[in-house]
């Protein structure tokens with residue numbers, strides 16, 4: 444199947460899953476996870492109607508930006524970002540989804556202040572409390588939200604999660620439900636500088652479960668582009 448056909452199928456499935464959950468399909472955005480894919484493939488996905496692109500690595504982002512790969516859609520950063528590389532990302536992407544430590548948050552604030560811009564961010568939650576993953580623990584999220592008032596050049600737009608690798612369909616629903624509850628909790632507190640409208644969760648294997656549990660943004664790579672070649 445072509446990239447265009449894959450995107451069409453995914454959009455159809457998004458609609459069906461949304462309607463089945465009593466949700467408006469338009470509140471769910473499709474973010475193409477473009478890592479390891481060429482500029483040409485990225486353009487095909489954009490033509491096919493993805494809502495935004497998410498890039499994982501700073502070097503790939505810089506390269507594709509120089510080739511105007513993302514023309515037409517917002518670009519997000521979704522990978523682990525080292526503090527010494529924030530300058531190459533802040534102001535260059537509409538949203539940094541993967542803010543996974545207070546140290547990184549502070550580095551982004553410093554750089555955004557230097558550029559005199561407001562940088563939209565999501566907090567990455569290590570929802571499975573996995574040793575191998577970065578991100579805030581669910582228990583830390585409220586404290587970080589309280590602190591957002593001290594970061595005038597950041598706007599917190601919501602939460603993102605990559606749950607543990609699942610072994611059967613539906614296994615991650617409990618994590619998706621916990622994420623929804625977290626986002627409902629912080630929304631209710633009406634913190635300064637926090638405007639939670641994005642809940643970024645769900646990938647190729649589990650995006651239908653994520654939509655059933657309230658996701659507003661799914662990040663899909665393999666189901667759009669096919670398997671990645673890690674060679």
Ligand SMILES: *Cc1c(COP(=O)(O)O)cnc(C)c1O
Nearest residue numbers: 476521646647662663664665666
């Ligand atoms: C690669 C990646 C995805 C997409 O993964 P697929 O399983 O290929 O859909 C989503 N989110 C992040 C952060 C990724 O790195």
